Amino acid sequence: MKCPFTNEALSHTTLGGDINAKWWPEQLNLRILYQNPPTLKPTDDFSYKKEFEKLDVEELKKDLKKLMRSSQDWWPADYGHYGPLFIRLSWHSAGTYRVFDGRGGGSNGNQRFAPLNSWPDNINLDKARRLLWPIKQKYGNKISWGDLLVLAGTVALEDMGFKPYGFAFGRVDIWEAEIDTYWGDEMEWLSNEKRVKDGELQKPLAADHMGLIYVNPEGPNGEPNILEAAKQIRESFKRMAMNDEETVALIAGGHTFGKNHGAAPTSHLGKEVEAAPIEEQNLGWKNSYKSGKGPDTITSGIEGAWTPTPTKWDDSFLRIMFKYDWNLVKSPAGAWQWEAVDVDEEDMVPDAHIPGKKHKPIMLTTDLALRMDSEYKKIAKKFLENPKLLEEAFAKAWFKLTHRDLGPKSRYLGNDIGEDDFIWQDPIPKSYTSINEKEIETLKKEILEKLSIQEILYTVFSAVSTYRDTDKRGGLNGARIRLKPQIDWEINQDKRVAKTIKTLEKIKPDNITFADLLALSGIAAIEKAAKNAGVEINLDFYPGRGDATQEETDIESFNYLKPIANGFLNYLQNGCEELISERALIDLANKLTLTVPEMTVLIGGLRTLGINYNDTPYGRFSEDENRLDNEFFTKLLDMNIEWKPKNNQVFEGFDRKTNKKVYEATRVDLIFGANSQLRAQSEFYAQNDNKEKFIKDFAKAFNKLLNIDRFDIFWR
Missing domain, CATH: 1.10.520.10 (Peroxidase; domain 1)
Structure with a gap:
């Protein structure tokens, strides 16, 4: 018998099944306003804040520390301790944060989903998440994946002798991939030809290659140029909210622990998580080299450890970096790295799996930027001469790295949030309002x-x-x-x-x-x-x-x-006339957590009331701008008006009978009649029987924004 369906007929069940996007690639994409809807959550009326109150934090930490010292046969721990792996897990979870639009970061457990779970920079972190699964299973709703992924690295630091500044819970999980977050246009991993133009990294991106968290550890475009690497590090870390001192502290502190993995060429690795065969059960990069794990692990392609004490907090990273000369060599996988010359026995690095075997310490091209760049060198020398300063700086930088996207302290959960009010937390004094x-x-x-x-x-x-x-x-x-x-x-x-x-x-x-x-x-x-x-x-x-x-x-x-465009106020920054401003509106609406109906009703109400930047006439169709009604929608959908473009941003509306110009409007205004989904919303609010509903919906949406940052009473 012949199957009555073809695979093509079922293509709607894959990410490639959006045939409308293929037919009309310039169509306005509203999906970002539908991301992670309540219907995706497996539980109703769930409050993570209430569930967290039931969590025994100390018991959880004990279980994490026990796990770190319990090497599993299916994925053996380097040096018998998973701590360095969990530090990388947390760092790569939080380190995607970027300052220009606030996206990325570890505040929602998004590393579990594509594309992050399949980035080359995250190779084998799928194993770290799988190691944590029994703990997540045990504590259930009382600990989110977002919190657990970041907590694991902080507890690892503590278990290896470092005292963290603190840790705040409060990361709420999402339930689907953030497929409409822009990570770049490149279709090949580790490429960057579309993100660097005229020597400047495209905004809002922070990583300089597709699929990396920060920069290429081998050097720019894989070339071991230390000083050029320093420039990229400075730019990338700045875009992730870190200054020079925080950058040096993070690199020196983080690379005190663990090792790199490049036992053989990456050609031995199978498909990434999202492309792996079904039997791999959400694990990726199956390694065909020898045992495929332990001493045969392949991750970055670089091979070796930085210090002779990879599971202990000390100042050995900076001490060794400045103590030795470094030769440029290739790893077994063919990656560029630097090897110390004439190493003293006390600084030889123990093998991660074979007792008695030792290796020379190695450095990345990006590590040596801390020694060769003049500004980084001053800071690194200061830390080398006073290890206590490094300890304090790393503690605060790690806390910032892992909390930068969590929001103000009013969102922090737990009792270990620290007493300081850092300026990056945007501190706000307590209210003194007492009004009846x-x-x-x-x-x-x-x-x-x-x-x-x-x-x-x-x-x-x-x-x-x-x-x-x-x-x-x-x-x-x-x-x-x-x-x-x-x-x-x-x-x-x-x-x-x-x-x-x-x-x-x-x-x-x-x-x-x-x-x-x-x-x-x-x-x-x-x-x-x-x-x-x-x-x-x-x-x-x-x-x-x-x-x-x-x-x-x-x-x-x-x-x-600072806004480049604010479509709600019909504002567009000078010089941005070629911007497709309706796309900027959708981006802003997403940041404001607005639904499509909320966005629509706010536009209609603000236009009706004449709330335009510099009092421009665009989209102002109302006869009485002190009266809140649905006149924007009724006039927009009026077939007696014909619209013609004046320029890329402004359109003129003419009376079809008299050919007299009666209105002006922007792209943002007209999109609510042009886009089929938004037109459906506009038609609803233009109905005669929905005038009162329009007014009440506008007031409700506006009041939502008035209180959207009131985490003290509306925690989410």
Whole structure:
């Protein structure tokens, strides 16, 4: 008999099954707004914060330390200790973080999924995750994979004699691959021809080759050029939020432990995790060389250890690096590495598996950058002369590496979070707001007497839309819109921002913070706009926001949040006229955790109320901009209007009968009528029977953004 179906007919069950994307590759991709929906979670009403409260942290750590010293036959531990493997696991989980968009990092356990689980830089970390499975199985919902992957390396450091700064739990797992996160255009591993242009690494990327966490350990493009490697290290680590001292501390501290694996050419390795045959059960890189494990392991292709004490914390990495001259050699796998010359017996490295056998210590091209680059050398020498400084610097750098994308301390779970408030945590003082209902209503009335709906909402939305859920930074809390650098951003040079801030400062009572006053202003404006449309709404006001100071604000770091485009406010930075701005809108909506309906209703409401950058006319179809209604959608879908392009960003709407120009709009405006999925949303809100629902949905979505960074009361 012949099967009635073909494999092609079932292609929708593979990642290659999106035939629409093949037919129309320029179609706006909305999938990033559907990533990890609640329907993917195997459990309903799950609160990781509540489950974590049941966790015995000390018992978990004991189990991890026991595992580290229990070498398994199926994947033997180097030197009888899995600690170095788990350090690499944690480092590579957290180390994908990048400052430009806050994506990457280890805050959601994404290393379990493609493409990260199959990157060449993550070869054999699938074995580390599998070693942890019995512990995850034992503790279940009380420990997330995200927390476990990062905790494993921290506990490993502790078990090998290092005292970590601390550890905060709170990483919530995702349940599918983040397939729409941009990691580069290259289709071949370790290539970089599309990401480096005119000598500059493409933004927002941080790694200089496809499939690497940082840089190529053999040197740029596999060439052992130490000084050029130093340049790439500095750029890559900076894009991952690390300065020179933190970079030196991380490399010197991390490479104190473990070894590299390059027993034979990588041609002996099978397919990566996502391409491995089904019988491998989510393991990849099956090794055909001899035993395929232990002394025959192949990972980076580089072979050897840095120090004679690979499972002990000490200062031997820097001591050996500066003590010896280094010869450039090839590993058994054919990779470039450096071998120490005339090594003293005390510095010979024990074999990881064969007792009595020893080797010369090795260095990577990127390691020797710490010795050859003038700035790195100063720092490395300082650490060498004072090992205590290295210990302190590595502790704080490791803590930053593993917590940078976790968000503010209000999201931290556990009792080992440290007493310091680091500036990279975007500290915010405690709120002093103590205002009653009568005072709230009086204050709302005064605000609306002094400021227009447009002045208030433009300023408030400019503040809330700085939030990015990718690393839980930005937002209204802290009221940093009144501080540098935000107050100097082009988008905030709109005169309404300065007026609103100045006016609110004058009327602010002593019993409310400026951040809470901004939020209350937004609520008052929305309630007034809805009332003008004949709909009474009362939005919940949640006081408790604090006011950050200029000293608590890292100007350079916050400038990474500076918007190039904000489609909600019809803002596009000068010089970006060729940008496909609707794509930037989807990216921003994703960072704001908005659903497609929430994004749609916010655009419609903001346009109806005239909340545009510099008061431009684009998308403003309403006859009364103080009244919140669905007029943006009704006019956008009106067939009496014909649209014609004026330039790449702006379009003109003409009355079909008179040929008179009646409206102007941007790409962001028109996409809600042009894209079939977004048009379906627009048609829903344009219906006569959905006017009131539109108003209530807009108010609800706006209030969500007002409180999106309130982890103190809405932890997630």
